[in-house]
Every structure is written in C-alpha cells, then in structure tokens.
Amino acid sequence: MRSYGSAALILISVCLSGSSPTVAQSSSYRALVESYRELGRADTQALLAMPREELTTAVDQAVRNTAAWPWEDLRAAAMLHSETCVTAADKGRTCEFQIMQAERLLERTIGLSPRQEDFVWRWYHAMAPMLNALGQKSLARGIETQAAEKWRLDRARAAYVQGLEVESKGAHEPITQTSAGPNAYDKAGARAGHFAQAGELFTRALQQRPDLTAAALHLGRIRMLQGNAGQAAALFRSALTDVDPAVRYLAALFLGSLEEREGRFEAAEKLYRDALEYVSYGQSAPLALSELLSRTGREVEARSVLAARVLRMNAEVLEPFWAYGPTDEAPATRFDLLRVEVWK
Amino acid sequence: MEVKAPIAVLIALAAMQTAQFRAGVEAVRVDVLVVDGGKPLADLTADDFELRDNGVVQTIESVGISDVPISMMVALDTSESVAGHTLQELKEGVSAAAAALRPADRAALIAFASDVRLTMDWGNDAAAVPDALSRLSAGGGTALWDAAQAALTFSDDAPTVRRLVLVFSDGDDTSSWLPRDWVLEKARRTDVVVYAVEIRAPYTRPTYALHNRAGTESFKAVSDDGSSFLDELADSTGGARFRITDAVELRKAFARVLTEFRTRYLITYTAQGVDQKGWHALEVKLKTKKGKVTARRGYMR
Secondary structure, eight states: OOOHHHHSOTTHHHHBOOOOHHHHHHSOHHHHHHHHHHHOOBOHHHHHHSOHHHHHHHHHHHHHOTTTOOHHHHHHHHHHHHHHHHHHHHTTOOOHHHHHHHHHHHHHHHHHOGGGHHHHHHHHHHHHHHHHHTTOHHHHHHHHHHHHHHTTTOHHHHHHHHHHHHHHHHHHSOOEEETTEEETTOTTSHHHHHHHHHHHHHHHHHHHOTTOHHHHHHHHHHHHHTTOHHHHHHHHHHHTTOSSHHHHHHHHHHHHHHHHHTTOHHHHHHHHHHHHHHOTTOSHHHHHHHHHHHHTTOHHHHHHHHHHHTSOTTOOOOOGGGGOSOTTSOHHHHHHHHHHHHOO | OOOOOOHHHHHHHHHHHHHHTTTTOOEEEEEEEEEETTEEOOSOOGGGEEEEETTEEOOEEEEEOTTSOEEEEEEEEOSGGGTTHHHHHHHHHHHHHHHTOOTTOEEEEEEESSSEEEEEEEESOTTHHHHHHHTOOOOSOOOHHHHHHHHHHTSOOOTTSEEEEEEEESSOOSSOSSOHHHHHHHHHHSOOEEEEEEEOOSOOOOOOOSOOSSOSSOOOSBOTTSOBHHHHHHHHTTOEEEEESSGGGHHHHHHHHHHHHHTOEEEEEEOOSSOSSSEEEEEEEESSSOOEEEOOSEEEO
C-alpha cells in the first residue's frame, strides 16, 4: 500500500501555486474555484488567508445560487476546501472549518445531481483515513461518524464494503500448490472460499441497489477468477456505466482483457483506448494497449503509446487499481482520484 | 556525438539492406553465446555454425562479433524491499556497468516498483547514468512483468545494434497488470537478449498483494516446472539469469553480464524454405568445433 507520507498527493506539487496572501485576498472565491476546476490550480493559501466570515458568505451564496453554480462547480469547490484542509493538516493545523464548508457544498451537489451521492460517499471514505494519517484523528473520527450516519440505512453499501474486505482477504491467501503446479483458483482453498463469500456480498449489494455498479466490477472480477467469463463480461459492461471514472477504467480493462483472450482484438483495443480516456494518468491502460498493439504487429504504435503514456521522464502516475481494495487503503490515491475527477 | 561504425556493422547493415529488397523478406538476427569449458569461444566464422530455422538449414550471411555496438536497457526493481543497502549497491553496480560501455554503445534506464518509470532515455553518454541513478529511491510493490514488457517494447530501435535488456529484481511480481505469459510471448517476438540478475535468499516464500491486476487466470509466480519468470524470460531470449544472495555481489554480476554479452556472435540470415509467418523454431550448433551454443529458441513473425 502506498503510504500517505511518501506518496502524498502525487499531483499536488504541480497544482499548488505560490501566490501570496495579499494577492489571494483580492481574488474572488469564484475565481479560485474556477482556476481549480479549469487548471487544476489549488490556491490553498488564498483560501486559508480568507477571513472565515467572508468564506462562509461565499459558500452560502454558492449553495443558494444554483443558476451561477452548477453542481460541477460546487463539487470542485468542495474539493478545493478539502485540498486546503489537507495542506493545513500537513502542517499540523486543524482544518475542521474547511471540512464543514466542503460538506455543505457536497450536500448541495447531491441536491442538484443525485448521482453524485457516489462521489460524496467516496469523498467521506477518502478524507477520514487521509486525515487520520495526517494526525487529525479527532476530525477523522468525526468524518467517519458522519458517513456512518448518512449511509446508515444503505444496506447495499454496507454489503459492498464488507465484500471489499473479504475479497482482499482472499487475494492475500497463499496460492495452493497442487500436483499440477501452483493453482490460483483452487476450488477447495481458502482463497476461493473468500472470493465466493465476497461474491455473495457483492451480489446482495447489487440486488438491493442495481445502480451500485462498483459492486458489479468486483463481482465481475470474481466471476472472471472463477472461470465464468460470460457472467464476468456482462457485469463489466454494467460497470462501464458507473459514475466513477476509476470504476469505468477498471471495467474497461478487465473486459478488454477478456476480449483479448478470446482473440477479439478490435473490441479489446477500443476498450483499452476508452480506459485511457477515463483516467489519463493510469499505467495499466497504456500497458494493456501497448501489449495489444505489439501482439497485432503494430510495434511502432506500441512503442509510441508507451513513450507517451508510461515512459515519460518525470511522469506522474495515478493508477486506479491501487485503490481497488478496502476503503481504508490507499487514501492518497483515492484523494488524487477525486481531485482529477473534478478537473475539466 | 559522432559514431564511427565498425566494419562489422557495415557488413551486417549491408546484409540487412540486401535482404530488404527480397520481396519483403526480412533478415533474421540471432544473438548467440558460444562457450567451451565455461569460457567464450572466439574467432568463429559463418562456416563454423549450422543454423536451422523450423528444421531447414539456412545460409548464414554474416556473423558479427563484439565490435557491434550494444544498446543496453537496464530495468531496475526499486520496490520497498530494496531500500537501504541493496539500493546503494544497485546504484554502484549499474554505474560500474555503465562505465564499461564503449563510446558507440547506448543505454537507457527504467525503474519499477508499483509503476514503471523511464529514468534515463536512450543516449550514449554513460556519464549521465550515475546522475539518473542518484534520483532513485525505493518504495512500493513489484511490477516486474509490466517492467519487462516496457523494457522489451522500448528497446533501442536503431537497426545496427545488438539489444540487451538487463533486468534486476529481488522478488516476485506483486502488482503487474500484464499476465506473465503475455510478456513471455512478447519476449519471443523480439530479437532482444535478456540477462537477469536476481537477488534472493535460497528460498523465499512468495508473498502476494491484492493486485495482480489482470487476474483473469493465474497468479503464477513460477511455472509448473518451478522455473521463475526471470528464468523463462532469459531462456526464451537466449540470455541468462544470474542469482546472487547478497547485494555486494551486484557489481560483479553486472560486469559479468556485460563481459559475456560482448563475446556473443550476431548471426544474420534470410529465412529460406520455410513459411515466413508464425513461430520459427531455431537450432544453432557448431559444425565441427567443440562448444556449447546458447541462443533464443525461436522467433515469431
């Protein structure tokens, strides 16, 4: 797992500006949010320098004026406050005020676009472990409590989270050595047992909430490991409609690998290229595409995809698969994924 | 930098250019190592070799020797487990290997952990290697298979070089997207020779993180016959795998790779009497002289 301390917001160095408090105070709140959403420029110092009353008023106006503030901007504003909180927490300062503003903006985001409930759920589940890692334990606990209360009645989410934990347990079980060699999916082994149990939990989640297609992604992978490619493909197809680009990215890759194994190279190539669009900082997608191009005799293209997307000097990498496991793992990656999702 | 092509290169190039005019039939290059009693056998010529392509004896057009420039891609495992002493020895070992490169040789550097990164692009400034190495730090998982695929794909595309990929790793893959078998297939399609240096205790039980990403079938770290990925990678390309147990041996291992690679012969021929497409099984042996020949098992067209 990437530790927060070392990995910490791989992109943040690109985005932090060095503007002074004087300049910041003259910038309007709206301009700060636009700059963040359009350019990925997180002027956290400006937000920290802004008087609380002024900031509270600005957020009030944003959540009331829906004509001027579409949900995409509200969501970006929430992430800007989150970035500001992380910047403060990294220096040992509390940032509860910034979190409160982010929560208000996110609540309004859901009001305007109900599907963003998924983003907000992911936000709560990234922020709590993140702030915990930064030593803001009390604030982290508060966020956890809020999340538990908000999704208290959502049994589908509960089954999904439990499924992630059981799936992870299965993946960490040793591979069974059989007389025919190592077997990754020994039907009698503990590994398979955990996967089967996780499969049941994901199935339950989907029965309760068919729109929770992140569960379809995980169930699809389990079906794939169980050798049921047909069911896996159908589940991955449904996960391609997920609101989370990281889920779409992984669904496209898994489905692409199934297509490639069946020799349907054109379909696989399209899916790999789609994955590149969903999350452009990933490595699995360009590696998969490059491998496919090489396999189909297009060595020059294979090389150029690698050169452009993987083997660049000082390339930033943000691979959704690093956050595939339980929700308390890889908080920095989860946070980075939220950030890039709100940028235009 | 001006590169004066040695005569052997010009001959090899001429042979390849000639081949290109034969109705699109490409020249085949086979990199072979010949040893006798553990020592490289020198001064062999085309007449000393017999080469069969899918069982059909071929006419060897040229046999290049160690004067042909080397393009060395180094792929280094910088996962968490190499932190500290091993990383330091690794840097020193690669620096020493780079210092042994000749002016016409080229090098590039890839570092891998959970991801794969280009640390130094292709160039023939060996002095740039220590600087690139100084930026490396250790952390993360081991995407060995992804790194191998990237190194093979990104090998030097200059036509008149012999391509060497030198892979260093201290453990099994834990986080690649690509399945091992696909990477081995790729290795069989290239004319790159892979040398691998592996550091590990005599027996290390593999540990697995969640993320064998493709996950469609096996999480196999070893083949059914017990050979490791690096064994198979080296074997399928006609290279070799050196296993060491202590990082202090790294410098010696890297030097050995380079020394051995320089003694290899580059055989060029145009496949005749066989189908051009598909898998070509190769068999290379000495006609009369005594010696052990190591070469790739075949190639894919």
